[in-house]
Amino acid sequence: MSERLKKMIRVDHAGEYGAARIYAGQLAILGRGPHGDTLRHMKAQEQHHLDTFSKLIATRRVRPTALLPLWHAAGFALGAVTAALGPRAAMACTVAVEETIDAHYAAQEAELGEDEAELKSTIAQFRAEELEHRDIGLANEAELTRGYKLLTTIIKAGCRVAIKVSEEI
Numbered sequence: 001m002s003e004r005l006k007k008m009i010r011v012d013h014a015g016e017y018g019a020a021r022i023y024a025g026q027l028a029i030l031g032r033g034p035h036g037d038t039l040r041h042m043k044a045q046e047q048h049h050l051d052t053f054s055k056l057i058a059t060r061r062v063r064p065t066a067l068l069p070l071w072h073a074a075g076f077a078l079g080a081v082t083a084a085l086g087p088r089a090a091m092a093c094t095v096a097v098e099e100t101i102d103a104h105y106a107a108q109e110a111e112l113g114e115d116e117a118e119l120k121s122t123i124a125q126f127r128a129e130e131l132e133h134r135d136i137g138l139a140n141e142a143e144l145t146r147g148y149k150l151l152t153t154i155i156k157a158g159c160r161v162a163i164k165v166s167e168e169i
Ligand SMILES: [Fe+2]
Pocket: 016, 019, 045, 046, 049, 126, 130
């Protein structure tokens, strides 16, 4: 398997790991409120994404990123801090993260050839669910968050850095 493919699986595993932690952080703050079930729905889908890439990491013998402990803490913190700012800020976080992942998965879909048709279709399916999450965020007044533009710009920049370093490290 090519080094490039290993990097793709490594970063996707890291991203889904981080995503599950973001929703865990949001649930710790908002789990009992009116958004609890929505957050649990998204968390369950992230867990499925993560389980799928965990299997791929094992079966394809890809080294996971060494940064998992960092994403464990940073993902939860991002979710909890935005949730503490309020449900709209939590949803703004979701929009920022999921839009970044959408672009990331779209690039991978374009890059993968028919020799990796199964992985390609897995990514396409997950990307559709990330877009569902983004739409949930938008439907739950993400854009009405105070400082929406700044908040999402910062989170997106952080996600792109996380993607970059998780491919390599
Ligand atoms: Fe995901």
